[in-house]
Amino acid sequence: MSFLHRHGWLTPYLLLAPGIAFLVLFFVVPLYYLGYTSLQEGTVQVGYTFTWAWDNYSEAFSTYQEQFIRSLQYAGIATVLALLISYPLTYWIAFRGGRWKNLLLLFIIAPFFVTYLIRTLAWQNILADDGFLVGVMQALGLVSDDGRLLATSTAVIAGITYNFLPFMALPLYVALEQIDPRLIEAAKDLYSSSTKAFLRVTLPLSAPGLIAGTLLTFIPAAGDFINAELLGTPNQAMIGNVIQSKFLEITDYGQAAALSVILMAVILLMIAIYTRILGTERMTG
C-alpha cells in the first residue's frame, strides 16, 4: 500500500494492465504471427520457412481480385439493405413501441438464439428450387419459370443481410431510443415539415447508431464465407471462402495469411475514409 502511495503515478497503469495484457495476448501476438506467416512459403510436405515471401501478397492480390471486389460489393449491398430494413423498424419500436418495446426488440433478436449455421441452412429450404417462395415468385412473374433463387447472388446477399441485421438494428435502436421526442415536437412547433424534422433532427441525432451499425455489419460481412458457401455457387465465392480453403484445405498458410492481411488493410482504409467523411466524434455522440 505504501508503495502505491509513494508511486501514485503507477495506479492508472496498474488499472490498465489487465486490459493491456488481454490485448497483447489476443490481438498483438496473433497479429504478429499472422504477419509472420504471411511471409512464409512452403508446403506441408517440405515444411514452411520464413523467407520474406512478398510474392504471397502480389500473387494473392492479383489472383483473387475478383473475390475481393465481390466481397466488398456483397457486404456493401447487404449493409445498405440492412440499414433500409432496420431504420424504419427500430424507429417505429423506439417511438411507437410504448410498453411493448422490450418484447418487440426480443422479436428481432429471438431468431439469433439459433446457431448461425442452422439459420443459414434454413434459408436453403426457404429458397429451394421447388419451394413455396420460388413457386409464388414464378407465379407472379418475378422469377422466370426455369429461374431459381438458391445458388445465386441474390440468395447470398439475402443471407448476409439477414444474418447481420441485429448488428445494425441494435445500435440504431439505442441511438433512436435516446432521442428526446420533445426535440422533434419543437421542430414541428417551429413550422418544420415532418420530412425536414426528420432530416435535421432525428437523422443527425441517430448518426452514432447509424455509423456503429454500418461498421458492425459491413466488417464481418466482408469476411463472411458461410453464406456464399451454403447459398451460392463457385461464382459467388467471397474472399472469406478463399481464405478458409487456403487455410484448411490447401494448407497454403502463407497466401492465406497474406489474404487476411490484405482484407484487414482494405477494410481499415475504407473505415478511415468513411469516418473521415462522417466524423468519428459522431460515433461517440
Added chain:
Amino acid sequence: MNHPFERIHGPMTRKQLLRRAAVGGATLSLPGILAACGGDGGIEGQQAATGAGDTTVAQELADEITVSNWPFYIDQNDDATSFPTLDQFTEETGVKVNYLEDINSNEEFFGEIQAPLSRGQGIDRDIIVPTAWLAARLLNLGYLQKLDKSAIPNIDNLEDTLASPAWDPNRDYSLPWQSYITGVGYDPKKVGGEITSVEQLLDPALKGKITMLDSMEDTIGLFLLEMGVDPSGEIDPTAYDEAVAKVQKAVDDGQIRSFTGNDYTGPLAKGDVWASLAWSGDILILQPDNPNLQFTVPDAGGMTSVDTMVIPTGGDVYTASTFMNFFYDPEIAAQVTAYVQYITPVKGTKEAIEATNPELVEDPLVFPTPEALENLYEFNAEAIENPEFQEQWQAVIGV
C-alpha cells in the same frame, strides 16, 4: 486400464530424440522433426523405420475408441438411432465406440488434422478413414502408427487385389474399409432420360442443376476418361489442361451449382440438384428419400479408390487393431455391406450376404464383375500430389 487420450508420455531420452529426429529428418523437414519430437507414435509412423520392430504395444483394451469416418458409411438401424455392428463390437469387447461421421472431403479433413499431427500431437482419434492417396500422404509425413497385426488374425480375409498397394506393400499401417466407385447420381425424371456420359451433364438444359465433386481425382478423372485418357497412368499436362478447361467453362457458364464433398447428398435427395458426380453407395442409401435416384457408371469408365483405416499418432494401437479385426469378420462385413452397398475388401462377404440379401450378390455396384472392374480406374497417386495440378484445380473450384 489407461484411457486412450490420457496415456502417459514418458520423458524422451536424448537418444530417442536424436533417433526420431534422424528418421523424421529424412527430408530434413520442419514437420518431420516436429513429428519426431511428438512422443510415442512418432517413430512407428515413419516409413523409414519399417523393420525396426521395437514397438511394444500394451495389449490391453481401452475403455473407448474414437473413429472418424465418412457419412453413410456404416450400417444403421431402421430409425437411424444406432449402429448395430458397433453395438456388437461393444458387446463383444466392452469397448465403447465414439463414432464420428466427420469426414466430408479428404482435403478438408487433412486441413483439420494436419496442424496437431505435424507437432506430433494426437487428434483424439484412434482410427481415421481417409482415401488411399491421403493415407499414403499421412504415412509419408510420419503421422501414422503401425497396426498390431497380432490382434488382426482376420487380415487373412483381405482381398488379394488390395493386399499390397505401392505405398504400404505389407499393409503394415493400413487396412481398407470400403472401395467406392465415382460416377453419376441423378434423377432420370428430372433430367429427362438416361445418363451415360459426363458430357451430358454439360447440357444447357441442366444449367445450375448439377454438382461436381471438389476432389480433383474424381471430377477430373471422369473427364479424362471421357476424353479417352487413362487417369491411372501418367497424365499428360496438356490432357489435364483440357479437362480442367472443360470444367472451368462449365463453372463460367453457371452450369455447375457447386463443388461438394459428401454434402452433395442433401440437395440431390431434396431435388434442388438433378444430377451429381457421386459415390456409388450413397445413392442407394438415399433412395428411400428419393426413390427416383439412380447411380450410373459412365460408359467411358468410372473412378474408384479405397477408403482406408489408419491409426494416427496418439491413437490406441491395440484397441484400434482389435476394431479392424472385428470388421474383417465376413459376417460383420456382410452386415455393413448390406447397408452401405459399397465394395467390401473382405473375402467371404459375398457368401455371407447370400443368405440375407441374395439380390445384392447380383448388384454389379456392390460386387462388380471382372468386366465392370476393368472399366474402373484409380487416379494416378503421383498426379494427385502434383502441386501444379492442384493449383490449377483450386482455381477452377473457385477458391
